[in-house]
Amino acid sequence: MNPSNFKGKKITIMGLGTLGxxxxxxxxxxxxxxxxxxxxxxxxxxxxxxxxxxxxxxxxYVLGKHREQDFKNSDLVIKNxxxxxxxxxxxxxxxNNVPIESDASLFFQLCxxxxxxxxxxxxxxxxxxxxxxILKKAGRHVVLVGxxxxxxxDRLNLVKKNSIVIFELSSWRLEILKEHKISPHIAVIxxxxxDHLNTxxxxxxxxxxxxxxFAFQKNNDFVFLNKENxxxxxxxxxxxxxxxxxxxxxxxxxxxxxxKNDKFIFRNMGQEYTIAKVSALKIKGDHNVENALAAILIxxxxxxxxxxIIKSLSSFAxxxxxxxxxxxxxxxxxxxxxxxxxPEATVVALRSFSEKVxxxxxxxxxxxxxxxxxxxxxxxxxxxxxLPGTATDKLKIALNKNKYQYLEVKDLKSAVSEAYxxxxxxxxxxxxxxxxxxxxxxxxxxxxxxxxxxxxxxx
Numbered sequence: 369m370n371p372s373n374f375k376g377k378k379i380t381i382m383g384l385g386t387l388g389x390x391x392x393x394x395x396x397x398x399x400x401x402x403x404x405x406x407x408x409x410x411x412x413x414x415x416x417x418x419x420x421x422x423x424x425x426x427x428x429y430v431l432g433k434h435r436e437q438d439f440k441n442s443d444l445v446i447k448n449x450x451x452x453x454x455x456x457x458x459x460x461x462x463x464n465n466v467p468i469e470s471d472a473s474l475f476f477q478l479c480x481x482x483x484x485x486x487x488x489x490x491x492x493x494x495x496x497x498x499x500x501x502i503l504k505k506a507g508r509h510v511v512l513v514g515x516x517x518x519x520x521x522d523r524l525n526l527v528k529k530n531s532i533v534i535f536e537l538s539s540w541r542l543e544i545l546k547e548h549k550i551s552p553h554i555a556v557i558x559x560x561x562x563d564h565l566n567t568x569x570x571x572x573x574x575x576x577x578x579x580x581x582f583a584f585q586k587n588n589d590f591v592f593l594n595k596e597n598x599x600x601x602x603x604x605x606x607x608x609x610x611x612x613x614x615x616x617x618x619x620x621x622x623x624x625x626x627x628k629n630d631k632f633i634f635r636n637m638g639q640e641y642t643i644a645k646v647s648a649l650k651i652k653g654d655h656n657v658e659n660a661l662a663a664i665l666i667x668x669x670x671x672x673x674x675x676x677i678i679k680s681l682s683s684f685a686x687x688x689x690x691x692x693x694x695x696x697x698x699x700x701x702x703x704x705x706x707x708x709x710x711p712e713a714t715v716v717a718l719r720s721f722s723e724k725v726x727x728x729x730x731x732x733x734x735x736x737x738x739x740x741x742x743x744x745x746x747x748x749x750x751x752x753x754x755l756p757g758t759a760t761d762k763l764k765i766a767l768n769k770n771k772y773q774y775l776e777v778k779d780l781k782s783a784v785s786e787a788y789x790x791x792x793x794x795x796x797x798x799x800x801x802x803x804x805x806x807x808x809x810x811x812x813x814x815x816x817x818x819x820x821x822x823x824x825x826x827x
Contacts (some may be wrong), residue, residue: 369477374434375401380438382457383448384408384418386810391421392519393446393471398424405430405438442465446471449540449584452567472518472541475513476550481527483664485551487537487559487581488594489657490713495558496536499663501684506667506676508532514541531668539564539577540662546577551584554669555593555609556662561712562597565735575599592665594658595619595626609634612636612669614661616654625665632661634668643668644678651686653720689816691717694823700788702823705800706816709736711741711763714802724750725796728783730760731803741802742766750794751775753783759803779808781814784822 379402384390390406397404407430408415415431429766430438439445439461447466461468476483484499486492493516500510512518513524515536525531535552537545545551545608560578568574582603591607593600595615613624625634625643631824632643649660660681667677686692692704708714714729727749729741742763745752752767752774754760760776767774777783787797799819801812809815 369474371400371478374444376403377443378403378405378441379444379446380404380442381406381446381448382408382434382439382455383451384410384415385448385450386410386418387813388413388418388421388519389471389514390448390634391418392522393474394422394424394427396524397403397446397489397520398422398426404428405442407431407434407438409433421550436460439466442466444469446474449538449544451540453543461557468544468547470541470544472514472535472537472743473544473548473550475520475524475535476545476552477523477548478521479527479533481511481529481531481533482553483533483535485535485581486556486558486662487539487542487578488556489561489563490708490716491557491558491655491662493707494532494656494690495556495659495662497687498659498680498684499666500534502663502667502672502680503532503670504676505680506672508670508672510534512536514538514606537581539568539574542580543577545582546583549557549584551580551582551589553585554590554592554666555582555585556666557581557594557597557600557603558662559594559597561710562736563710566733567788579603579606582607582609587768590669592624592662594662595624596658608658612665614655614658616661619685625661625668627657627661632664634665636668641668643674644681648678648681650684651682652691653716655716655720656686656691689813691720692816694820695826697788697823697826700797701795702784702797703799704816704819704823705798706805706812706819708800708802709804709812710736710760711738711802714741714800715744715784717798718744718748721748721796721798723796724748724794726751726753726787726790726792726794728753728755728780728787728797728799729802730755730763731757731801731805732807733759733762738763738802739766739787742770743771746770746772750792751787751790753777753786755780755783755801755808757803757807759801763802780818781822784819784826788826 405428489567513535589609591609689707694702805815
């Protein structure tokens with residue numbers, strides 16, 4: 369595909385969004401001379417920040433609604449990743465032979481460098497960030513795409529012939545890559561757990577979406593899979609690319625990386641190499657050991673020397689909104705884990721601490737089970753402070769069965785205040801919701817920012 373193909377074309381962008389993705393698409397297409405219509409169900413007021421970032425008056429905005437004509441009379445529709453594939457407007461476009469793309473499918477077709485694609489229910493953002501840090505320390509030119517609110521198409525101008533492109537891929541972005549039969553040169557799946565079941569027809573549908581990351585690879589491509597995850601283990605039977613496993617436990621013979629005697633051991637073609645000590649890893653938790661395994665594995669395939677890997681492991685402090693240290697005040701230490709949008713992620717966060725914690729959790733349900741989280745709360749949480757929401761209602765049912773006493777509050781400010789002022793043995797306050805955020809916040813990043821602000825104002 370040639371960027372000049374967009375000049376003078378009527379293009380409908382479906383879903384501007386609030387996280388910057390639509391902004392990047394619009395900016396890129398404007399530079400190519402496209403005639404743009406942007407349509408979104410949100411109001412102009414809700415989208416004003418994004419509209420101001422685009423900064424152009426030469427756009428037709430259709431906000432608060434969608435119109436059939438914008439999908440019938442277009443040369444191309446570009447859908448926001450979060451737009452359902454079942455949308456009646458996308459069906460109208462197909463019926464009228466209007467091609468449908470996403471920012472990801474366009475990027476893959478326009479990018480002139482090999483792409484490392486990373487997906488997974490949890491861990492992909494940290495894995496991508498750690499890998500980028502390792503590669504930068506090794507002097508490589510890295511371009512991050514779709515990562516931690518980084519947009520997509522406007523990253524194309526950063527790509528050089530020697531660039532290493534790392535694309536963080538959601539299941540939604542992978543869906544449209546399937547339609548174009550595209551997979552990255554290196555595919556990584558960190559793990560798969562119940563998530564987004566409010567937008568998928570059950571777990572089978574969600575798992576299939578994730579499998580698209582390797583479905584169209586060739587024999588000379590690479591796929592890296594978590595050996596401890598039941599779903600990715602099954603994937604290992606059907607891949608055609610060069611398969612490598614990563615695991616916190618030893619496994620024999622096969623290519624990959626594992627942990628043994630506090631060491632990361634890389635195995636390739638029967639040869640084993642010690643890379644670094646696990647204890648060198650600065651970020652907390654077993655889940656971050658898994659993330660480090662995946663990042664190290666990619667780095668070794670890219671022939672990065674161990675000294676750069678060790679340097680990165682010992683200095684990388686993690687990311688905002690993911691087990692993020694916020695503040696210690698009067699003996700209470702606050703951690704922000706707002707990126708925990710499913711119960712499994714909160715379970716992992718709780719297991720990162722050896723002592724009991726005060727947990728702030730709850731929010732909007734994604735049609736997943738809260739039984740496992742309830743069991744973990746009973747075992748590891750001195751006091752659970754619950755925000756309102758449909759996920760909270762499910763969690764309460766599970767906790768009530770075990771007669772566990774919890775505290776309900778009306779908002780996040782009240783939750784933080786209760787956690788700070790209550791007399792307790794625990795000195796750790798963990799904000800790890802285990803649910804979506806849309807009843808009280810714009811998104812999980814807004815939720816995390818509000819938490820930081822509230823905690824920093826405590827006296």
